[in-house]
Amino acid sequence: xxxxxxxxxxxxxxxxxxxxxxxxxxxxxxxxxxxxxxxxxxxxxxxxxxxxxxxxxxxxxxxxxxxxxxxxxxxxxxxxxxxxxxxxxxxxxxxxxxxxxxxxxxxxxxxxxxxxxxxxxxxxxxxxxxxxxxxxxxxxxxxxxxxxxxxxxxxxxxxxxxxxxxxxxxxxxxxxxxxxxxxxxxxxxxxxxxxxxxxxxxxxxxxxxxxxxxxxxxxxxxxxxxxxxxxxxxxxxxxxxxxxxxxxxxxxxxxx
Amino acid sequence: xxxxxxxxxxxxxxxxxxxxxxxxxxxxxxxxxxxxxxxxxxxxxxxxxxxxxxxxxxxxxxxxxxxxxxxxxxxxxxxxxxxxxxxxxxxxxxxxxxxxxxxxxxxxxxxxxxxxxxxxxxxxxxxxxxxxxxxxxxxxxxxxxxxxxxxxxxxxxxxxxxxxxxxxxxxxxxxxxxxxxxxxxxxxxxxxxxxxxxxxxxxxxxxxxxxxxxxxxxxxxxxxxxxxxxxxxxxxxxxxxxxxxxxxxxxxxxxxxxxxxxxxxxxxxxxxxxxxxxxx
Numbered sequence: 001x002x003x004x005x006x007x008x009x010x011x012x013x014x015x016x017x018x019x020x021x022x023x024x025x026x027x028x029x030x031x032x033x034x035x036x037x038x039x040x041x042x043x044x045x046x047x048x049x050x051x052x053x054x055x056x057x058x059x060x061x062x063x064x065x066x067x068x069x070x071x072x073x074x075x076x077x078x079x080x081x082x083x084x085x086x087x088x089x090x091x092x093x094x095x096x097x098x099x100x101x102x103x104x105x106x107x108x109x110x111x112x113x114x115x116x117x118x119x120x121x122x123x124x125x126x127x128x129x130x131x132x133x134x135x136x137x138x139x140x141x142x143x144x145x146x147x148x149x150x151x152x153x154x155x156x157x158x159x160x161x162x163x164x165x166x167x168x169x170x171x172x173x174x175x176x177x178x179x180x181x182x183x184x185x186x187x188x189x190x191x192x193x194x195x196x197x198x199x200x201x202x203x204x205x206x207x208x209x210x211x212x213x214x215x216x217x218x219x220x221x222x223x224x225x226x227x228x229x230x231x232x233x234x235x236x237x238x239x240x241x242x243x244x245x246x247x248x249x250x251x252x253x254x255x256x
Numbered sequence: 257x258x259x260x261x262x263x264x265x266x267x268x269x270x271x272x273x274x275x276x277x278x279x280x281x282x283x284x285x286x287x288x289x290x291x292x293x294x295x296x297x298x299x300x301x302x303x304x305x306x307x308x309x310x311x312x313x314x315x316x317x318x319x320x321x322x323x324x325x326x327x328x329x330x331x332x333x334x335x336x337x338x339x340x341x342x343x344x345x346x347x348x349x350x351x352x353x354x355x356x357x358x359x360x361x362x363x364x365x366x367x368x369x370x371x372x373x374x375x376x377x378x379x380x381x382x383x384x385x386x387x388x389x390x391x392x393x394x395x396x397x398x399x400x401x402x403x404x405x406x407x408x409x410x411x412x413x414x415x416x417x418x419x420x421x422x423x424x425x426x427x428x429x430x431x432x433x434x435x436x437x438x439x440x441x442x443x444x445x446x447x448x449x450x451x452x453x454x455x456x457x458x459x460x461x462x463x464x465x466x467x468x469x470x471x472x473x474x475x476x477x478x479x480x481x482x483x484x485x486x487x488x489x490x491x492x493x494x495x496x497x498x499x500x501x502x503x504x505x506x507x508x509x510x511x512x513x514x515x516x517x518x519x520x521x522x523x524x525x526x527x528x529x530x531x532x533x534x535x536x
Contacts, residue, residue, distance in 0.1 A: 045404070049407070050407060074412070080408065090406075091402070101411075102410070
């Protein structure tokens with residue numbers, strides 16, 4: 001279980017997170033939505049321990065990673081997989097070595113088992129015969145799928161996805177959504193997904209959390225989000241520029 | 257009168273604001289420098305702890321040794337050969353002016369190279385070639401979130417990336433220094449025999465008569481410290497790169513400049529220490 005309590009994070013004068021509270025139960029898929037630059041990726045990185053919050057706590061299976069030693073933090077991170085927005089594949093390693101990385105460092109599988117697992121994970125994301133290639137040989141979408149394969153390969157208990165379907169074609173985005181559902185169904189994986197893709201969000205979410213102005217303004221089940229009267233959520237899910245969420249773009253547009 | 261007071265008050269306010277801003281900036285720079293130093297110390301301690309535990313990635317260490325040692329050898333041979341020749345030319349010219357013949361060319365060339373120029377020039381060439389490459393590679397990994405990816409895969413970037421580079425630099429820079437010493441002295445001999453018509457046997461006897469094991473150790477010991485400076489600065493700058501491609505460029509420049517300055521400053525203190533403990 002993941003418990004986020006009163007998490008605050010500022011960068012200089014910019015207060016990105018101002019007391020974020022929510023919980024993710026085991027086996028649940030929570031989708032975090034919100035405008036660009038609202039702090040969704042910062043929140044995700046805080047949960048995985050890559051960013052230390054200024055205040056508050058993040059408890060993974062009752063271990064507060066904001067106060068734990070670097071050894072304990074590493075041990076907790078081993079339970080978690082992270083799909084990066086830009087894939088973050090290791091340039092110097094082949095695709096096979098990238099996907100096998102977690103299997104080698106976090107599990108005791110034999111080389112033959114690792115080979116099978118890598119092939120299986122790559123085929124799960126629709127990639128075949130790419131093992132020998134380098135990340136620079138792949139397109140952006142293919143890199144993203146390899147990043148996903150790398151995060152799921154060692155079967156972590158928690159997987160955090162930072163915009164997993166952005167940059168993919170609609171069919172591949174649907175395949176990735178199905179993959180997230182299957183990981184939950186068959187391996188009981190707990191997921192937190194940051195996305196702008198509402199079609200995918202509706203398909204995979206058990207619960208939707210909306211971040212606005214450094215705090216959570218909506219936290220409810222999928223059906224609640226679909227039928228909410230919350231003007232902020234309505235505007236965001238409908239993708240309308242008219243509403244309470246003000247952006248620089250709407251300011252500019254209104255002046256025309 | 258009121259106008260005069262007002263004018264002076266505005267001037268004072270401006271001056272106060274300038275002092276305030278200057279103070280804030282200075283404190284900021286000091287805090288930032290101390291923070292950077294702290295991070296470098298922690299990273300070095302972590303890397304040394306892995307090395308002392310024997311937790312060294314063998315394959316990447318061999319790759320780094322080839323990169324630092326073998327790939328730097330041609331440029332080290334070239335620079336040290338010409339340095340030896342220039343040194344012999346300068347010494348020969350100066351002594352020929354003073355005594356009408358070139359004397360002590362082998363002694364001065366050999367001594368200067370083994371004690372000072374060999375270790376310092378090798379370190380500066382390696383800082384420019386290897387230090388820059390390390391910072392650029394680690395910096396690019398930082399800005400493309402590859403270091404974050406390592407953390408999430410349960411691996412410390414220091415263990416995976418810095419340890420092999422620490423070991424490679426620590427062993428290969430002294431090796432390169434020995435090569436630079438030999439080639440430099442040989443370069444001096446080539447010039448002395450061809451330009452000054454001094455027999456090579458005379459050159460070698462001048463060179464070796466004043467050379468002791470302690471003389472050799474003086475330069476050799478310094479090269480280990482220079483290796484640590486290069487690798488610590490390069491890894492630290494790489495791991496703390498920010499602001500995308502521009503940041504990688506700035507970090508790389510800063511890494512090379514910092515290494516060079518630190519090598520030259522530490523050279524004075526190391527020399528003083530080694531002379532004080534009679535390794536000279």
